[in-house]
Amino acid sequence: MKLLILNGPNLDMLGVREPDIYGDLTLAEINDYIENTFKDQDVTFEFFQSNHEGELVEKIHSTHDSDIDGIVYNPGAHTHYSYALRDAVSSVSTPVIEVHLSDIKSRDEFRKKSVIAFACEGQISGLGKDSYVKAIEIFLKNEGDVLWQRSVKTDEEVETLKEAQKIADKAFFEMFGQVKSGMTELEVKDILEKAMLANGAEGFSFPTIVGTGPNAADPHAIAGENVLDSGQSVVIDFGVIYKGMCSDTTRTIFVGRPHGELLRAWLATKDAHETVAREVKIGMTGKQCHDRSIEVIDDYGFAGCMPHGLGHGVGRDIHEKPVLSPRCRAKLVKNNIITIEPGVYIQGKFGIRLEDCGVLTENGFESFTSITHDLIVID
Numbered sequence: 001m002k003l004l005i006l007n008g009p010n011l012d013m014l015g016v017r018e019p020d021i022y023g024d025l026t027l028a029e030i031n032d033y034i035e036n037t038f039k040d041q042d043v044t045f046e047f048f049q050s051n052h053e054g055e056l057v058e059k060i061h062s063t064h065d066s067d068i069d070g071i072v073y074n075p076g077a078h079t080h081y082s083y084a085l086r087d088a089v090s091s092v093s094t095p096v097i098e099v100h101l102s103d104i105k106s107r108d109e110f111r112k113k114s115v116i117a118f119a120c121e122g123q124i125s126g127l128g129k130d131s132y133v134k135a136i137e138i139f140l141k142n143e144g145d146v147l148w149q150r151s152v153k154t155d156e157e158v159e160t161l162k163e164a165q166k167i168a169d170k171a172f173f174e175m176f177g178q179v180k181s182g183m184t185e186l187e188v189k190d191i192l193e194k195a196m197l198a199n200g201a202e203g204f205s206f207p208t209i210v211g212t213g214p215n216a217a218d219p220h221a222i223a224g225e226n227v228l229d230s231g232q233s234v235v236i237d238f239g240v241i242y243k244g245m246c247s248d249t250t251r252t253i254f255v256g257r258p259h260g261e262l263l264r265a266w267l268a269t270k271d272a273h274e275t276v277a278r279e280v281k282i283g284m285t286g287k288q289c290h291d292r293s294i295e296v297i298d299d300y301g302f303a304g305c306m307p308h309g310l311g312h313g314v315g316r317d318i319h320e321k322p323v324l325s326p327r328c329r330a331k332l333v334k335n336n337i338i339t340i341e342p343g344v345y346i347q348g349k350f351g352i353r354l355e356d357c358g359v360l361t362e363n364g365f366e367s368f369t370s371i372t373h374d375l376i377v378i379d
């Protein structure tokens with residue numbers, strides 16, 4: 001295992017800097033202590049310190065798809081305000097444990113909050129140089145498996161998400177009864193969002209996506225004045241927030257029965273979805289799940305037509321770990337809540353996506369939604 005020991009601003013001043021709080025060892029001495037403590041174990045270290053936010057962002061990015069298995073990160077004062085570093089941590093699949101020499105919870109008011117903790121697997125604070133040691137031990141004990149505490153949901157969270165999904169399902173059925181060819185994407189979005197709120201949503205997990213025709217070829221399509229027209233697919237990606245948890249669903253509806261390439265793309269998407277939903281199990285990596293969906297889509301002749309990852313974790317945040325993408329080497333565990341959302345997108349023509357959100361149990365993937373996987377066609 002290879003770990004990056006990453007230190008942020010002013011930690012190069014350890015030894016000199018407020019020794020009553022941070023101790024009298026220099027950073028080089030702490031790094032030696034780490035090396036010595038683990039010299040007989042199967043772990044190597046890279047050490048990096050910077051006083052510059054951008055350099056730290058880039059260092060974190062560089063661990064993505066690299067030989068680094070984890071980061072032990074003391075962000076220094078960035079802990080309390082740097083959303084850029086929090087986003088950097090969220091951007092990579094590398095698991096990160098945040099550490100602090102001092103106990104930040106018992107110090108100044110502004111130090112009590114970490115904006116970075118949210119994106120990390122855990123936080124260890126107040127053990128001096130042993131905060132680093134403890135974090136490394138956690139990595140070693142888990143042997144590279146998912147440490148992602150937040151990605152493992154409690155049974156209560158699973159139940160809440162099922163309730164959230166019921167609201168989303170009801171809203172979809174209500175919307176479906178009203179959608180017709182000739183409406184604009186914005187009109188469809190409006191009907192769906194009103195139905196979500198009427199059924200108990202506290203808000204939306206993300207801006208609802210409604211994309212028709214060529215606009216649907218953008219996985220993040222923004223609803224506009226495009227009109228639903230015969231022969232088109234309409235991608236509708238939506239989610240409710242309920243008791244603080246986010247649901248996430250996508251259905252593609254068709255204006256008139258699809259034919260030719262559009263029908264083939266639909267069959268490829270459905271097959272990719274159902275293959276992974278059937279085969280995914282505890283212990284598979286996010287990459288394996290993603291690759292399996294790509295295999296199926298390629299077999300239908302749509303190689304290169306899915307520009308995004310297969311799915312992601314969902315919970316209090318709409319994008320949580322684990323990420324079902326080529327960069328996720330971590331293994332899935334029981335009570336991960338994940339989305340499976342393959343799609344086929346042909347630029348200038350159409351897009352298709354089929355997404356369910358569900359929980360990973362000992363018996364495999366249990367989808368939360370009751371919305372059909374069959375063709376949904378409107379006139």
Ligand SMILES: O=C1C[C@@](O)(C(=O)O)C[C@@H](O)[C@@H]1O
Nearest residue numbers: 010074076077100101102111
């Ligand atoms: O620079 C640091 C060091 C620190 O991260 C620690 O290790 O205790 C705590 C931070 O509040 C402070 O800004």
